[in-house]
Amino acid sequence: MSWMEQLDTRSCVLLRLGERRFALAAELVGELAAPSRVFRFAHRTPEIDGVILRRGRVVPVCDIAEKLTGKKLAQRRFYLIATRGKGKSVDWVALPVSGECELIRADLTPAGESDSPHVAGWLSHGGEVIEVLNLDALTPGSEPAPSRLSPEVSPEVRA
Amino acid sequence: MQLPAPHKSHPVRAEQIILFRASSQVFAVSSSSVQEVRSVDSLAGAAVEINEPSIPKVRHAIRRGDRNQYVVSAAMHFDLRPSPAALIFMLRKPRVALLVDGIEKMTSMTRLQALPGAFCYEERVWYRGLTVLDQNVIPVVSPAGFLTPAEISLLDAVTGSQALSEVTGAANSGLSL
Numbered sequence: 599m600s601w602m603e604q605l606d607t608r609s610c611v612l613l614r615l616g617e618r619r620f621a622l623a624a625e626l627v628g629e630l631a632a633p634s635r636v637f638r639f640a641h642r643t644p645e646i647d648g649v650i651l652r653r654g655r656v657v658p659v660c661d662i663a664e665k666l667t668g669k670k671l672a673q674r675r676f677y678l679i680a681t682r683g684k685g686k687s688v689d690w691v692a693l694p695v696s697g698e699c700e701l702i703r704a705d706l707t708p709a710g711e712s713d714s715p716h717v718a719g720w721l722s723h724g725g726e727v728i729e730v731l732n733l734d735a736l737t738p739g740s741e742p743a744p745s746r747l748s749p750e751v752s753p754e755v756r757a
Numbered sequence: 758m759q760l761p762a763p764h765k766s767h768p769v770r771a772e773q774i775i776l777f778r779a780s781s782q783v784f785a786v787s788s789s790s791v792q793e794v795r796s797v798d799s800l801a802g803a804a805v806e807i808n809e810p811s812i813p814k815v816r817h818a819i820r821r822g823d824r825n826q827y828v829v830s831a832a833m834h835f836d837l838r839p840s841p842a843a844l845i846f847m848l849r850k851p852r853v854a855l856l857v858d859g860i861e862k863m864t865s866m867t868r869l870q871a872l873p874g875a876f877c878y879e880e881r882v883w884y885r886g887l888t889v890l891d892q893n894v895i896p897v898v899s900p901a902g903f904l905t906p907a908e909i910s911l912l913d914a915v916t917g918s919q920a921l922s923e924v925t926g927a928a929n930s931g932l933s934l
Binding site: 637639640641642643645646649651654655656657658660683687689690691737738739740 | 782784835836837870873874875876877878879880883887889892893894895896
């Protein structure tokens, strides 16, 4: 049973993207990091801006604001570093956010059939109904990729 | 949830790498996969021109023994702005010679991190992974990612037919004499 199917009070992290607020299950959140240098190299995944280094780990930066609000973030105040995927394929992504994040406990309502795939559920907080995000649907690479995929690579290859 | 640090590294064998530039971006390639480094000038006259519209990154082939080695423009392969190439890396496998702007330095890496799963297009074929050197993230190229076996077969066919037409042309000109 996933955390959303349990339908009870859960810890969530509220994040701000421009004028709107969204939520992410707290158990998926690693940390909130100050903006750091983004390393860019040639690639063809348009949703990925580059990578940052956190504790020796390379973390891809994925700006989800455009998909959710229709606009790129004008100002990146922090990176919310979160996990996505399941089992062995869990990996980290850095989500640029435009304001402080807040840890709350709230009653969650699971997403309905008519909701977009990126909606994992809903919560009500401070008189506002807020989407709880499904990062697997929002970030690239969760589905099998198109043509010319290389053979499976182990999570960490040592030279 | 605490962001875990990557696994502690055990003592590992360092891998020698060459850092090279292509259109102002830096990449790494394993030294062991480079057989020879030549200047572009040294190949003048030795390279055969190729015009295969479906593979625009290959414009020349070099005859090595009884096989062709295909010259791939690194800038075009990585969709970068064209830049004046100065060096050619003759790779051991596959039959690729890589056209690059220059060598940044030779160094070694002790750790190669897999490309994060969020990268999900051709870059998964282009790179073996990423390495961190002097607080910089450098993509480590995969020699096998420059041309697919199908592309090599196509180029073999193109150069084969070119050679045949040259022979035929020479024979015809001989007959006309």
